Amino acid sequence: MxxxxxxxxxxxxxxxxNTEQMMALCRAAGHTVTGEAAGADVAVLNTCGFxxxxxxxxxxxxxxxxxxxxAGRLKKLLVAGCLSQRYPEDIRTELPEVxxxxxxxxxxxxxxxxxxxxxxxxPEYFGDIHRTYEDGERLVTTPPYTAYLKxxxxxxxxxxxxxxxxxxxxxxxxxxxALLEEARGLAASGVKELIVIAQDITRYGLDLKPETSLARxxxxxxxxxxxxxxxxxxxxxxxxDELIQVIAGQPKVLHYLDIPIQHCNDGILxxxxxxxxxxxxxxxxxxxxxxxxxxxxxxxLICGLPGEGEAEFEELCAFLREQRLQRVGVFQFSPExxxxxxxxEHQVDGETAARRVELVVDLQxxxxxxxxxxxxxxxxxxxxxxxxxxxxxxxxxTYADSVDIDGRVLFTAAGLVPAGEFVKVRITGxxxxxxxGEIEE
Numbered sequence: 001m002x003x004x005x006x007x008x009x010x011x012x013x014x015x016x017x018n019t020e021q022m023m024a025l026c027r028a029a030g031h032t033v034t035g036e037a038a039g040a041d042v043a044v045l046n047t048c049g050f051x052x053x054x055x056x057x058x059x060x061x062x063x064x065x066x067x068x069x070x071a072g073r074l075k076k077l078l079v080a081g082c083l084s085q086r087y088p089e090d091i092r093t094e095l096p097e098v099x100x101x102x103x104x105x106x107x108x109x110x111x112x113x114x115x116x117x118x119x120x121x122x123p124e125y126f127g128d129i130h131r132t133y134e135d136g137e138r139l140v141t142t143p144p145y146t147a148y149l150k151x152x153x154x155x156x157x158x159x160x161x162x163x164x165x166x167x168x169x170x171x172x173x174x175x176x177x178a179l180l181e182e183a184r185g186l187a188a189s190g191v192k193e194l195i196v197i198a199q200d201i202t203r204y205g206l207d208l209k210p211e212t213s214l215a216r217x218x219x220x221x222x223x224x225x226x227x228x229x230x231x232x233x234x235x236x237x238x239x240x241d242e243l244i245q246v247i248a249g250q251p252k253v254l255h256y257l258d259i260p261i262q263h264c265n266d267g268i269l270x271x272x273x274x275x276x277x278x279x280x281x282x283x284x285x286x287x288x289x290x291x292x293x294x295x296x297x298x299x300x301l302i303c304g305l306p307g308e309g310e311a312e313f314e315e316l317c318a319f320l321r322e323q324r325l326q327r328v329g330v331f332q333f334s335p336e337x338x339x340x341x342x343x344x345e346h347q348v349d350g351e352t353a354a355r356r357v358e359l360v361v362d363l364q365x366x367x368x369x370x371x372x373x374x375x376x377x378x379x380x381x382x383x384x385x386x387x388x389x390x391x392x393x394x395x396x397x398t399y400a401d402s403v404d405i406d407g408r409v410l411f412t413a414a415g416l417v418p419a420g421e422f423v424k425v426r427i428t429g430x431x432x433x434x435x436x437g438e439i440e441e
Contacts, residue, residue, distance in 0.1 A: 003118055004032045006040035006074075008065075009141075010058055011048025013197050013232075015081060017138065017150040019046045022080070022110040024137035029111040033139065037068055042076045042114050044102075049082035049167065051334040058083045059095070066097030076117040078102065080110070082167045088126065104168055105129040108136075129169035130154070135178045140186070143385065145420030146403055147191045151179055151217065152198035157235065159262075160273045160340040161302060161333065164199060173204050176212055176220070183224055192420060193228040193383060194221065195403065201231060202238035215243045222250045227422060228383070230402060232258045236284050237275040248291040254399040255292045258327075259284075260300040264319040265312040268305055271344065278319065285323060296400040298327035303360060304353025305333045306344035313356050320363055326371045327406055330360045365433070372407075372435055375427045379440055382409045386419040396423070398435075413439040 005026045009019035022044060023033045037043040043065050047058035058079075068074040080102035084091060091098050100117050102109060105127030116123040132153055140147050154169040155162075186194065196218070198204065205212035221229055229252045234243075236259050247253045263269055264278045276284075288295050303313065320328070332353045335342040382396040388410065394417050395408050411425045417439065429436040 001118075002030045002032060003041040003114060004034060004039065005114055006034045006037040006043045007046070008035070008037065008043065008061065009046045010061060011046075011050065011054055011082070013148050013195070014150055014153075014199065015046055015048060016141070017148055017197075018081070018104075018107050019044075020138040020141055021136060022046070022107055023139035023141070025108065025111050026114065027139060028137065031111075031114065035141070037065055038073045040074055042078055042117055043068075043074055044078045044080055044110065044114070047079060047081040047083035049086040050163065051331070051336065053334075055083060062095055062097055066095075069097060076100070076114075078110075078113055078117060078123075080107065085126070085129070085167050086163070088124070100124060101126075103127065103129065105132050108133050129167070130172070132169070134172075134174050135182075138182075140189070140191075142403075143419065144190050145383070146193040146195065147186045148195045148197050149179065149183055149186070149221075150174075150197050151201060151204050151214075155199040156203075157200060157275075158273055160271060160344075161262075161305065161336070163336045163339055166338055168199070171200065171203060171207060173206070173208050175208065176205070176217060179217065180220055180224075183221055183226075187225040190420070192226060192422070193230060193403075194226045195230045195232060196221070197232045199233060200235045200238070201233055202235045202243070213240075213242070215240065215246045218243075218246050218250065218253060222252045226252055228399065229253045230256060232402070234259050235275075236261055236281055239284060239288075241287075244287060244291050255295045256298065256399050256402065257288065257295060258298045258402070262300060262302050263305070263308075263312075263316060265308075265315050268308055268312055271307055271341075272302075272305060273340070282323070285325075296326045298402070298406075299325055299329070301328060301330045301360060302333050303330060303356035304348040304350075306341060306348060307346045308333075308348055308356075317360065317363055320360070320367065324367050324370075325364075326368065326400065328360070328364045328367075329405075330357050330364070332357045368407075368433065369430070372430045372433070375435055376429070377427065379424050379426050380409070380435075380437075382411065382423055382425045384417045384419055384421050384423055387417075394439075396425075407434045409435045409437060411437045411439055414441065 048054040084101040085103040100123040103126035106125035109125040113123040156171040204214040384396040388395040424440040425437040
């Protein structure tokens with residue numbers, strides 16, 4: 001019997017790809033797939049369990065869906081992903097709203113779980129997190145002009161603050177053949193911006209036989225009909241000269257690089273079990289800028305790791321003022337149980353860590369404002385994402401703006417501009433961190 005199955009995806013784009021795979025499996029089994037939980041037979045909540053704020057969001061979502069069940073507007077709730085992988089016993093005892101669970105090794109068991117739920121059972125699937133199936137169909141939920149390509153699963157880097165290897169397993173690359181087949185399908189469907197993702201894309205192919213590399217994969221992707229190819233999560237110590245040459249030399253690859261460095265102080269980097277020093281980071285950024293003068297570097301930082309005193313924090317601020325990275329996401333250290341950092345001495349109190357986050361945000365907003373001011377008067381290529389009725393104009397993104405992360409360009413045009421079209425926009429102003437402009441006819 002076909003059922004109506006609603007999917008809600010929390011957390012990162014990598015999680016979204018798993019949700020899209022589960023949606024395709026349910027649709028192939030004859031079930032109706034929706035994004036609206038009210039009125040569904042089963043809601044599948046794919047959760048993130050990475051840090052405290054993500055866990056809170058997942059629990060709030062479970063409670064909201066529980067209210068729908070109480071009101072008779074939803075029959076069953078299946079919780080999938082990192083939260084169920086990390087806290088199965090807590091979910092069983094503390095969240096009676098949940099009727100079944102899928103761990104991160106069992107996304108492909110979704111159809112069986114849905115059908116068992118509707119037969120009155122309480123299915124729980126926790127397969128091997130080191131051997132998940134990453135190929136197969138997806139029901140792409142992003143706008144038709146943008147899609148993600150997840151090239152690997154898991155992580156073997158072992159950073160002291162991170163729980164992901166315990167939730168997602170060791171690093172394993174998908175085969176080049178499977179990736180190119182999926183990418184060809186995305187290109188044929190009209191995708192113009194391909195966003196290449198994994199926990200760490202720089203180590204792609206090093207675990208395969210015969211070994212390959214991200215540089216070779218990107219060269220192959222550039223042969224397909226994409227207009228933009230965007231690279232997410234390049235670990236600094238694994239960025240090779242070959243990769244820099246490919247990024248600089250292939251016009252489809254955007255000069256926007258997401259390189260999570262987490263800190264710049266050598267002692268903190270060592271405590272984090274990162275594989276680079278401040279001097280190495282500085283040399284890398286200099287190489288990237290020499291190869292691509294227009295490169296936009298995005299990074300992630302953690303404030304408040306155990307052992308970070310005022311001197312280490314001030315060094316981080318000085319580094320940011322000196323390097324002027326255009327895009328920075330800053331997070332307060334979250335002592336996650338099961339990680340090395342949670343057990344370290346010299347924990348920084350939460351108030352101090354939160355104040356440091358605010359100071360970095362203020363510092364970085366000034367750097368971003370200066371970057372935006374430098375765009376005034378220039379003409380930039382913009383991917384139109386449609387008409388924004390609240391702003392009364394069109395909205396889109398430049399190469400310097402990744403989807404759902406960075407700013408936008410708000411622009412006017414004399415005629416109709418369809419979503420997914422690339423246009424040239426003359427930048428004339430700045431509004432709340434967004435650029436404003438008018439289309440160049």
